[in-house]
Amino acid sequence: MTSAPDLAIVGAGPAGLAAAIEGARLGLAVALYDEQPEPGGQIFRAAESVAAGKGAPLAAFGADYAEGPQLVARFRASPAAAGYMPRTTIWLLDRQRTLGHVQDGKARMLRPKRVLIATGAQERPVPLPGWTTPGVMTVGAAQGLMKSAGQVPEPPFALCGSGPLLYQFAAQLVAAGERRFTVLDTTPKGRWARALPFLPGALRDTDLLLKGLGLMQKVRMAGVPVLRHVRDVAVHGNGRVEHVTFRHGNHLGELPVQLLLLHQGVVPNVSLSLSVPLRHVWDAAQRCFRPALDAWGNSDVAGIAVAGDGGGIGGWQAATAQGELAALEAAHALGRIERAERDRQAAPIRARLKTALAARGLIDTLYAPPPLAALADATIVCRCEEVTAGQVRAAIAMGDTNPNAVKSRTRAGMGPCQGRMCGLTVSELVAHARGLPPDAAGTYRLRPPIKPLPVAVLADLDTSAVEEEEDAT
Amino acid sequence: MSMPPNSADAGTGSGTGSATGPDVIVIGGGLHGCSAAFHIASAGRKVLLLERDVIARHASSASAGGVRRLFRHPAEIPLTMASLELWHAMKDMLGDTGDFRPTGQLRVAETEEEMARLEARVKLTRSMGYDHEVLVDRKRMFEIAPALGPQCLGAIHVERDGYAFPYKSTLAFRNAAAKLGADIREGVGVRGIVRDGGRWKVDTNAGEFAAPVLVNAAGAWGARIAEMVGERVPLKALALMMMVSARMPHFLDPTVGTLGRQMSFKQMQSGAVVVGGGHRGTPDLDTGITQLDFRKLKTSADTIGGVFPIMRKAEIVRAWAGIEGCTPDDIPYIGPSRTHDGLYHSFGFCGHGFQLGPIVGSITAELITKGRTNLPIEPFRIDRFGPDPDAVSWEASRAA
Ligand SMILES: Cc1cc2nc3c(=O)[nH]c(=O)nc-3n(C[C@H](O)[C@H](O)[C@H](O)COP(=O)(O)OP(=O)(O)OC[C@H]3O[C@@H](n4cnc5c(N)ncnc54)[C@H](O)[C@@H]3O)c2cc1C
Numbered sequence A: 001m002t003s004a005p006d007l008a009i010v011g012a013g014p015a016g017l018a019a020a021i022e023g024a025r026l027g028l029a030v031a032l033y034d035e036q037p038e039p040g041g042q043i044f045r046a047a048e049s050v051a052a053g054k055g056a057p058l059a060a061f062g063a064d065y066a067e068g069p070q071l072v073a074r075f076r077a078s079p080a081a082a083g084y085m086p087r088t089t090i091w092l093l094d095r096q097r098t099l100g101h102v103q104d105g106k107a108r109m110l111r112p113k114r115v116l117i118a119t120g121a122q123e124r125p126v127p128l129p130g131w132t133t134p135g136v137m138t139v140g141a142a143q144g145l146m147k148s149a150g151q152v153p154e155p156p157f158a159l160c161g162s163g164p165l166l167y168q169f170a171a172q173l174v175a176a177g178e179r180r181f182t183v184l185d186t187t188p189k190g191r192w193a194r195a196l197p198f199l200p201g202a203l204r205d206t207d208l209l210l211k212g213l214g215l216m217q218k219v220r221m222a223g224v225p226v227l228r229h230v231r232d233v234a235v236h237g238n239g240r241v242e243h244v245t246f247r248h249g250n251h252l253g254e255l256p257v258q259l260l261l262l263h264q265g266v267v268p269n270v271s272l273s274l275s276v277p278l279r280h281v282w283d284a285a286q287r288c289f290r291p292a293l294d295a296w297g298n299s300d301v302a303g304i305a306v307a308g309d310g311g312g313i314g315g316w317q318a319a320t321a322q323g324e325l326a327a328l329e330a331a332h333a334l335g336r337i338e339r340a341e342r343d344r345q346a347a348p349i350r351a352r353l354k355t356a357l358a359a360r361g362l363i364d365t366l367y368a369p370p371p372l373a374a375l376a377d378a379t380i381v382c383r384c385e386e387v388t389a390g391q392v393r394a395a396i397a398m399g400d401t402n403p404n405a406v407k408s409r410t411r412a413g414m415g416p417c418q419g420r421m422c423g424l425t426v427s428e429l430v431a432h433a434r435g436l437p438p439d440a441a442g443t444y445r446l447r448p449p450i451k452p453l454p455v456a457v458l459a460d461l462d463t464s465a466v467e468e469e470e471d472a473t
Numbered sequence B: 001m002s003m004p005p006n007s008a009d010a011g012t013g014s015g016t017g018s019a020t021g022p023d024v025i026v027i028g029g030g031l032h033g034c035s036a037a038f039h040i041a042s043a044g045r046k047v048l049l050l051e052r053d054v055i056a057r058h059a060s061s062a063s064a065g066g067v068r069r070l071f072r073h074p075a076e077i078p079l080t081m082a083s084l085e086l087w088h089a090m091k092d093m094l095g096d097t098g099d100f101r102p103t104g105q106l107r108v109a110e111t112e113e114e115m116a117r118l119e120a121r122v123k124l125t126r127s128m129g130y131d132h133e134v135l136v137d138r139k140r141m142f143e144i145a146p147a148l149g150p151q152c153l154g155a156i157h158v159e160r161d162g163y164a165f166p167y168k169s170t171l172a173f174r175n176a177a178a179k180l181g182a183d184i185r186e187g188v189g190v191r192g193i194v195r196d197g198g199r200w201k202v203d204t205n206a207g208e209f210a211a212p213v214l215v216n217a218a219g220a221w222g223a224r225i226a227e228m229v230g231e232r233v234p235l236k237a238l239a240l241m242m243m244v245s246a247r248m249p250h251f252l253d254p255t256v257g258t259l260g261r262q263m264s265f266k267q268m269q270s271g272a273v274v275v276g277g278g279h280r281g282t283p284d285l286d287t288g289i290t291q292l293d294f295r296k297l298k299t300s301a302d303t304i305g306g307v308f309p310i311m312r313k314a315e316i317v318r319a320w321a322g323i324e325g326c327t328p329d330d331i332p333y334i335g336p337s338r339t340h341d342g343l344y345h346s347f348g349f350c351g352h353g354f355q356l357g358p359i360v361g362s363i364t365a366e367l368i369t370k371g372r373t374n375l376p377i378e379p380f381r382i383d384r385f386g387p388d389p390d391a392v393s394w395e396a397s398r399a400a
């Protein structure tokens, strides 16, 4: 695309795809960028390949996943497909909407009329003793490999943690014929009782709730050992994971594994939105930061909106609804449709969104992560720079009053991932030590490039589109 | 250099505060505010430091942290020489090195014309009686920095200079000041100042504070503070940009600058390479937010790949900018107000005030407690541009 697009969308998951289809239908020139080679996002990773019989069999991924190929096919048939750029990483977005992307080693800058951030979720990091030992990875990463490469983990292995994805992946493994693994469910006792008040809401979407319970049943029925209310998990091994230890009831458990898959739910991937910076708020129910948005997904910066899990975890159906709403708003802001028309078309989408979000309270309460205050001093918090919880606490004791100060002193968050893996933990440790809510403690300031950029690529950056735009105005 | 005697001078100089209130209020918790707070507290005065954001939020953590005497403005040389001694005495003075690393500074010429300018520069500092700047030939230069590109012809080398971690150095002063009883408040922004009898009344978002003496160390916001008492001065806010690479194998010890191209360059102990050079983004003084300009960082990337060929394979993992106040003649405002008693300025360090932090705080403390300093601060007078900042020609001042 040579001229600046009306609507540039970052992320080709459910939110980005729905926004692109809807935006193109409304007559907008759409560009859609994703660093992955195929459209689909996290849940529908490699949907086309899987549907075409590459990778693992489609049936293994369940009914939801089957919707992926349909969504992607609708996108491929839409005029929006012309603006699709796979294998394209967005490394810059600023308050003037300057967008930087890099594809196949060539970096460019442009300034779209509107930008939609649809960068989805990332797994919440699970700092526990030994979690950086080789052979420990996340459930999501293992699931991604199964989707894109048909790769099923080698036994003996275990899934450990809490959250819907834990049983979903366990069920997918069972469906793919693998039963030789253990599930260590760390959801504490009594959570169901606490979550129950949210049940009436969840029942509006009984489908989803039953799906969740059904998955757990399916895994147990297949003979996979499921240990519930597991505590004090620690990873052991010399250069490579050898076994995990944990507490189960009154017992000390030990399990030999060569692979441990951790999961503790997902949180918004806010790398790009924090780097702009958009204004963020603390979501106490989901224990994470998310951008502050209005009902159309608009942020506090003109022309930049957020849709999907990147704006707060809501699942893929909510993501598609939010994507469509953001596209309607873009079309309205760019003068393509009247306000009344925007609102009329939005009404049924809002109804869908409401249904999709009905079970959130239940899920958030049931799978709330354990408090980080109890994190042992020896546990690594920042993987890139190998900074421990004890070092973070020592920095706070030395006068560091906020996450950026801790970062300056300890280097936590200074590695190539820019704090994606430790940002939440450090914010919570500071908040706890100072007796403040996490939003008062604040977040790391993220700075572009949000993904590493080779010096040679930066030196060859194509800035012509921005120069032309500035000459014209 | 030893620590200033504790409370020896208390009660002399300008008036002291009430029994409960502070003697001195310092506005700004960057390196300069924290250094002033430390030196004033060392002299036995009760200090209250007010920082609108958090300590070292702005220039003093964004800084490249170059502890550099090399190529200083002639007016700054006496101060920079004295400050370096304090950097070397940091551990004794503060109980903390501030992570100062004296690995030297190098300024490189890439053309014959630049080489001639280096020679002229060394002649100038020699004529002033200083011998810290040493001209080195190509061979010696490559011994000091073997990774330089083959086009480099020679350099000025300054031993005992180096770099420090700006955040840690600032916190070292902050913590030492707090140990001496200074009251350090974060999240307290000054909104208005009035002179009431012999006292300054300082209005903030957290209520009113009062003291007989005020120090303006508000960095790029220093002119706003000065204006609150009717002292108008020219000051531009610049957003100076920096980049840092992923860790690289060790290839360089000294901090390196080039004469012809905008570049300051150092490899940290971690292996990461930190690159600056005065490329500018856009600052917003009201929000404190800076915006990067990657068109200029592109130039910077091109430069470092040219000066250090090994860098072409490096990856940039982060870039940032810090807001710094700049004056028309590129040297700071230091010293007493020319319109009011009991007010001292220390701001507008033009992108090179990090090295000066230790000494300027000590000068401010001397002015407050003894009413004088032995270092020549006349060139930094607050009123040197006259009463009307809008009438000042920035080009003419710089050329002079
Ligand atoms: C690892 C993981 C696995 C999951 N698996 C499931 C599942 O099996 N079932 C389920 O119901 N839910 C799953 N979820 C939750 C699911 O992601 C969401 O509910 C849904 O996919 C959200 O859709 P989205 O469009 O908001 O974001 P996503 O689907 O996450 O799409 C975001 C896209 O943005 C791209 N992107 C991000 N940053 C950049 C950048 N800087 N430059 C270019 N592209 C970028 C990513 O490559 C990704 O394709 C998973 C979440 C995670 C983190």
Ligand SMILES: Cc1cc2nc3c(=O)[nH]c(=O)nc-3n(C[C@H](O)[C@H](O)[C@H](O)COP(=O)(O)OP(=O)(O)OC[C@H]3O[C@@H](n4cnc5c(N)ncnc54)[C@H](O)[C@@H]3O)c2cc1C
Residues within 6 Å of the ligand: B027, B028, B029, B030, B031, B032, B033, B050, B051, B052, B053, B054, B055, B056, B057, B058, B059, B060, B061, B062, B063, B064, B065, B066, B067, B068, B188, B189, B190, B191, B217, B218, B219, B220, B221, B222, B240, B241, B242, B264, B276, B321, B322, B323, B324, B346, B347, B348, B349, B350, B351, B352, B353, B354, B355, B356
């Ligand atoms: C990118 C960059 C690289 C640099 N590299 C070098 C180098 O290599 N060598 C060198 O010597 N120098 C360098 N400098 C310059 C040096 O860092 C600065 O001169 C020095 O840090 C300035 O310190 P300061 O205390 O004056 O300002 P700051 O650190 O900016 O502190 C001023 C403080 O005042 C506070 N404040 C403002 N208004 C109010 C108010 N109304 N109420 C309360 N508080 C207020 C601000 O929040 C701020 O924290 C560099 C600067 C930058 C930005």
